[in-house]
Amino acid sequence: MYKISQDCTGCGKCREECPSDAIQPQGDVYVIDQEACTKCGICEDACSIDAIFDE
Numbered sequence: 933m934y935k936i937s938q939d940c941t942g943c944g945k946c947r948e949e950c951p952s953d954a955i956q957p958q959g960d961v962y963v964i965d966q967e968a969c970t971k972c973g974i975c976e977d978a979c980s981i982d983a984i985f986d987e
């Protein structure tokens with residue numbers, strides 16, 4: 933299960949890269965809709981500050 937930590941700066945890069953449109957802004961950070969997520973891992977590679985992790 934991929935998750936976004938509170939380290940997220942809200943840059944939006946992961947959202948641009950997600951092929952399933954599963955990442956949305958929520959306040960100052962982004963969150964992953966686990967029902968829409970296909971666990972492809974693209975967002976983890978896209979985040980330059982490693983704020984996305986596979987739990």
Ligand code: SF4
Nearest residue numbers: 940941943944946979
């Ligand atoms: S790429 Fe990383 S820092 Fe940018 S919005 Fe996504 S999780 Fe946050």
Ligand code: SF4
Nearest residue numbers: 950969970972973975
């Ligand atoms: S693992 Fe893939 S489908 Fe899930 S949020 Fe990241 S980029 Fe989107």
